[in-house]
Amino acid sequence: MALREQVALMFSRRGVPATADNVLITTGSQQGLDMVGRTLIDPGDRIVCESPTYIGALQAWRPIKPQFDGVAMDENGMLIDQVDTTRPLKLLYVLPNFQNPSGVSLSLERRRKAVEMAHRHGFIIVEDDPYRSLRYSGEELPSLLEIEAGMLGADWNANSRIIYLGTFSKVMAPGLRVGWMLAPTTALRMFVLAKQGADLHSSTLNQYIAEALLRNGTIEGNIPFLVGVYRERRDTMIDALQTYIGKRGTWTYPEGGLFIWLRVYGANAQALMAEALKHNVAFVPGDAFFPDGSGTDTMRLNFSCMPPDKIREGIRRLGELIAEMQPAAPISGD
Amino acid sequence: MALREQVALMFSRRGVPATADNVLITTGSQQGLDMVGRTLIDPGDRIVCESPTYIGALQAWRPIKPQFDGVAMDENGMLIDQVDTTRPLKLLYVLPNFQNPSGVSLSLERRRKAVEMAHRHGFIIVEDDPYRSLRYSGEELPSLLEIEAGMLGADWNANSRIIYLGTFSKVMAPGLRVGWMLAPTTALRMFVLAKQGADLHSSTLNQYIAEALLRNGTIEGNIPFLVGVYRERRDTMIDALQTYIGKRGTWTYPEGGLFIWLRVYGANAQALMAEALKHNVAFVPGDAFFPDGSGTDTMRLNFSCMPPDKIREGIRRLGELIAEMQPAAPISGD
Secondary structure, eight states: OOHHHHHHHHHHTTTOOOOGGGEEEESHHHHHHHHHHHHHOOTTOEEEEESSOOHHHHHHHGGGOOEEEEEOEETTEEOGGGOOOSSOOOEEEEOOSSOTTTOOOOOHHHHHHHHHHHHHHTOEEEEEOSSTTOBOSSOOOOOHHHHHHHHHGGGHHHHOOEEEEEESTTTTOGGGOOEEEEOOHHHHHHHHHHHHHHHSSOOHHHHHHHHHHHHTTHHHHHHHHHHHHHHHHHHHHHHHHHHHTGGGEEEOOOSBSSEEEEEETTOOHHHHHHHHHHTTOOOEEGGGGSTTSOOTTEEEEEOSSSOHHHHHHHHHHHHHHHHHHOOSOOOSOO | OOHHHHHHHHHHTTTOOOOGGGEEEESHHHHHHHHHHHHHOOTTOEEEEESSOOHHHHHHHGGGOOEEEEEOEETTEEOGGGOOOSSOOOEEEEOOSSOTTTOOOOOHHHHHHHHHHHHHHTOEEEEEOSSTTOBOSSOOOOOHHHHHHHHHGGGHHHHOOEEEEEESTTTTOGGGOOEEEEOOHHHHHHHHHHHHHHHSSOOHHHHHHHHHHHHTTHHHHHHHHHHHHHHHHHHHHHHHHHHHTGGGEEEOOOSBSSEEEEEETTOOHHHHHHHHHHTTOOOEEGGGGSTTSOOTTEEEEEOSSSOHHHHHHHHHHHHHHHHHHOOSOOOOOO
8 A cells, every 4th residue: 555545544543534636745744834835825815823933834935925923822732713704715634633833632512623724714824734643642633634624524625625734754764754734635736746846755665664553553553652752751841840930930731742832030031042052952942933033032942852860950950950040030921 | 965966976077166055956957958948048049059959948938938049060060160149149058978859969169169258258158067977989088168177267156157067867767856066156046046936855865865976976876877878779770770770861970978879861750759669669750859840751769768679670760761761762861
């Protein structure tokens, strides 16, 4: 079976009536963003996204010069009610599960609203979902694509407004660079042509590897192991933040994924990073994730790649630096 | 050693003082074309290319809406003297060895002229060179890049005007999708950023494979075998064309590569292909390779992928179809 058939099968099991003709294999899901940019985005188009949002989407699309309209988030994800639908809107870009960089997930109610809005107002949703399988607590939520498929039934392929981006990078190996786009066939044909111009096709060797590991259950079978390891690391980092940052900041509690989002009152995250690197502690300053460059007091912490003792020690060092840079009593409240 | 160091070494052995900082690994050389398009080409820019030229370059660059200015070729490649340098020229795109689709190579004298012109008039050369190692007869010629390196000496990196695209697709395995760009470091840094937006990076597994096969001599060691097989196939096709097409057309005599270019007097290659497919014979109608869509009586024949007996039989069937479609005595001439 070809990989794209395997991917389609994965979705049809979840109630999305997709076939191989709805799937394009890409070089990671990053290339899916590029294909969307090449085919659907024109200069000046309004793109509504979470604020902060995935930096790779900004990188992929900025050269086309759209307008990014960032919408604030709370612990239930993007504030969908604040999306202004009175002005032209080309696409809504959303990472519903354990968002990069914030770690928060979009609530079920907001997922439904977003899908309804896309159909009422005629815009496209790009659902970027690389972390879904990495859930450590809470209940799994249906993707926007699944919600839409339930709504449209047999008309899904004819009327879908969603382009779904997935990847094996987080559950198999990022270095294989195997991702996919799932979209209505009319859109998919455009992506296929755009990909031909970009790189002809993705490595067949890597597609064979992914197909075999998917078919024989290796990928699925390895997820409980990953979930166990990452859950402990998340819990360790949350605990260390409580201990070493405490009232000097606020942070998110991700139910999965790779990231915790930290805000430190009055901090300059760029300056803090320069200091932290001297102590062998790294994070990504948050401003780069904001379409408008705000969020200078925020930072993205990754908890997936270090063992618990290093996480604890890293947050301890970070806490010390923050205490030094922020000697005054912190302002209470977020 | 990283793959890009290996690639740089390959070039420094040929007198190009390149280091790993001059090399970006790409998903085949097609992605190199895409990176050039993203970073160097603006709408309306004039691109001088061979006519016919590689269809994948047209596909990669057409969405940006440059002007393609195709220059005619003879058996020594593009007629460099006909390149109009009185009008603004952004880049010259050339496949110097066994060009796709025509099979012809650019003569040494014209290579030198092209390099001199680029420096005199300040345009960029994109040298697309996927077939160089597959030479079956004639003498190896230095690439435009090597000629330029000889001219510039120690100033090569500071003053080079050439972006060289290479690939392991023709000498290792196309399905691995490992190619490279070699360029001055100032240009290369732009390509690196553009590639991050496009797909983050190319598969590390495939880079390891290519690096190992390059380092241990497997790739180099396999070339005589490929050359032997392909030379016999080229010779078979040339012989069959003489036998079965004869005076009804003209064709090129490639000294290497994968393609022979056939022109049949008065033929409509699109209609001929429709007929040929019914007889299990395939070729690519030539008009798609012309920036201006001319060349409707031309076709690209691939001699690399079939054994000699099938090549002979294919050309026999093609000759029959041409004789049926072209009952009148052919016009004599070129």
